[in-house]
Amino acid sequence: MPRSANVLTPLWKSIAATLRSAIADGQYPEGSRLPTEADLAARFGVNRHTVRHALATLIEDGLVHSRRGSGTFVLSKPLDYPLSERVRFHRNLRDAGRLPGREILAIEVRTATEAEARRLSMTPGDEICVAHTLSFADHTPIALAESHFPEARHPGFADALRSSRSVTDALATVGVADYLRTETRLSATIANATQASHLRLPEGAPLLLTESRSESDGVPVEWGQTWFASDRVTLTFDFQRDQLP
Amino acid sequence: MPRSANVLTPLWKSIAATLRSAIADGQYPEGSRLPTEADLAARFGVNRHTVRHALATLIEDGLVHSRRGSGTFVLSKPLDYPLSERVRFHRNLRDAGRLPGREILAIEVRTATEAEARRLSMTPGDEICVAHTLSFADHTPIALAESHFPEARHPGFADALRSSRSVTDALATVGVADYLRTETRLSATIANATQASHLRLPEGAPLLLTESRSESDGVPVEWGQTWFASDRVTLTFDFQRDQLP
DNA sequence: GAAAATTTGTACGTATGTATC
DNA sequence: AGATACATACGTACAAATTTT
Numbered sequence: 001m002p003r004s005a006n007v008l009t010p011l012w013k014s015i016a017a018t019l020r021s022a023i024a025d026g027q028y029p030e031g032s033r034l035p036t037e038a039d040l041a042a043r044f045g046v047n048r049h050t051v052r053h054a055l056a057t058l059i060e061d062g063l064v065h066s067r068r069g070s071g072t073f074v075l076s077k078p079l080d081y082p083l084s085e086r087v088r089f090h091r092n093l094r095d096a097g098r099l100p101g102r103e104i105l106a107i108e109v110r111t112a113t114e115a116e117a118r119r120l121s122m123t124p125g126d127e128i129c130v131a132h133t134l135s136f137a138d139h140t141p142i143a144l145a146e147s148h149f150p151e152a153r154h155p156g157f158a159d160a161l162r163s164s165r166s167v168t169d170a171l172a173t174v175g176v177a178d179y180l181r182t183e184t185r186l187s188a189t190i191a192n193a194t195q196a197s198h199l200r201l202p203e204g205a206p207l208l209l210t211e212s213r214s215e216s217d218g219v220p221v222e223w224g225q226t227w228f229a230s231d232r233v234t235l236t237f238d239f240q241r242d243q244l245p
Numbered sequence: 246m247p248r249s250a251n252v253l254t255p256l257w258k259s260i261a262a263t264l265r266s267a268i269a270d271g272q273y274p275e276g277s278r279l280p281t282e283a284d285l286a287a288r289f290g291v292n293r294h295t296v297r298h299a300l301a302t303l304i305e306d307g308l309v310h311s312r313r314g315s316g317t318f319v320l321s322k323p324l325d326y327p328l329s330e331r332v333r334f335h336r337n338l339r340d341a342g343r344l345p346g347r348e349i350l351a352i353e354v355r356t357a358t359e360a361e362a363r364r365l366s367m368t369p370g371d372e373i374c375v376a377h378t379l380s381f382a383d384h385t386p387i388a389l390a391e392s393h394f395p396e397a398r399h400p401g402f403a404d405a406l407r408s409s410r411s412v413t414d415a416l417a418t419v420g421v422a423d424y425l426r427t428e429t430r431l432s433a434t435i436a437n438a439t440q441a442s443h444l445r446l447p448e449g450a451p452l453l454l455t456e457s458r459s460e461s462d463g464v465p466v467e468w469g470q471t472w473f474a475s476d477r478v479t480l481t482f483d484f485q486r487d488q489l490p
Numbered sequence: 491g492a493a494a495a496t497t498t499g500t501a502c503g504t505a506t507g508t509a510t511c
Numbered sequence: 512a513g514a515t516a517c518a519t520a521c522g523t524a525c526a527a528a529t530t531t532t
Binding site: 078080182183184185186187188189190204206207208228230233234235236237238239 | 427480
Binding site for chain 1: 499
């Protein structure tokens with residue numbers, strides 16, 4: 001039997017608002033499961049359709065997501081990762097109130113191919129250091145990176161990176177006090193099996209790929225590709241702000 | 246019978262290089278099909294495995310892609326789309342030597358929701374103009390956009406946009422001579438059925454999503470989301486260049 | 491590992507108030 | 512004023528995916 005329709009706001013809208021504020025209040029924390037649609041319907045005293053309508057708006061807004069047979073879960077808000085000419089991973093994460101973490105998957109030293117040499121302003125055959133790393137925020141993987149460094153120009157860098165575990169520190173020990181990002185290219189890809197496994201994502205999840213070059217006094221010191229788990233990170237930048245170190 | 250191994254560069258590498266330069270020379274234009282693996286093997290006088298090894302590197306680099314039973318096809322190089330505080334679609338495309346095009350899918354004028362009002366510094370209930378557009382480069386769709394404009398602040402904007410078909414022109418007719426992009430957020434998504442159909446992509450293709458706000462004299466004039474077909478566009482930006490109009 | 495229970499997704503239908511032509 | 516379309520809401524049933532037994 002239809003409810004008297006003499007209302008200012010629709011039922012589903014007020015239910016959506018209630019759920020929204022309950023999530024905002026931390027009543028349903030990130031990753032937690034909402035009550036089942038049947039439960040919510042009973043609690044609000046409405047039909048299941050009405051609850052579904054409310055939930056649809058939360059899903060649309062990326063606040064929750066539902067899995068058939070499993071339930072509706074609160075999504076964690078993606079980390080804002082500001083891109084600037086002075087991108088520093090640890091600093092970015094601490095500024096966002098998250099615990100930064102980095103795991104080195106592999107470090108190899110080998111001779112540069114033609115394309116790699118070009119990107120680092122070297123000659124093919126020169127030694128480069130290639131580092132594969134996995135970055136974490138609060139123990140959750142957020143990005144997978146493949147970074148190329150001109151080992152020939154900075155001998156001992158690979159060893160420094162192995163012991164220091166921070167790019168900025170390792171560069172400092174080989175004499176690169178400061179460096180700036182000079183070029184950034186952005187595209188989107190689909191996670192392959194390897195990437196998905198490292199990032200703990202389903203295969204086929206959307207990834208944000210950045211390709212960037214950093215220089216120190218006009219000389220390239222790094223060229224790298226980084227694949228971000230797009231549902232955990234949002235890259236941001238504004239041209240106004242001149243952020244200082 | 247194995248070939249004498251006393252060689253400087255491996256066979257597959259020189260074959261890959263030959264194919265690369267053939268593609269670069271325009272011998273195999275964008276979208277065209279390479280000779281079959283059997284043909285290439287015969288032409289280079291090697292085993293089909295060797296050709297496959299060479300092709301694998303081209304596929305890895307995103308230069309070509311292969312479809313079982315169909316062939317190997319030359320991919321078109323993605324358009325470089327520079328992001329700056331002064332992003333102008335038509336100008337960006339002409340600078341890249343492409344033919345810009347824009348199709349207006351829908352323009353609606355309605356009252357702003359709470360979230361929309363916040364983004365445009367308005368009050369909920371104020372009138373906004375929402376435009377759904379599709380952008381083309383050389384008649385190929387590259388981006389799908391949903392733009393929000395403060396109609397209440399600039400009465401007549403919707404009509405201006407309907408007749409002018411350029412955001413910059415339409416803003417000019419309502420008195421906004423210049424505007425700058427103040428905020429940009431980036432993420433990656435998967436194309437849904439609607440997006441895929443408009444962009445002429447397979448469902449599930451990776452999209453690059455930008456969310457941006459533009460202001461004129463500190464007052465918001467546009468808030469929009471743009472979904473780029475990631476295999477056709479690469480967003481770029483460098484902090485060095487101060488590009489002038 | 492198979493079966494059962496749980497939970498979301500989809501589809502049919504009904505009814506009524508509200509806005510539009 | 513009447514016809515028509517739309518939004519809201521309830522009822523029921525079954526399919527499909529997941530979790531639990």
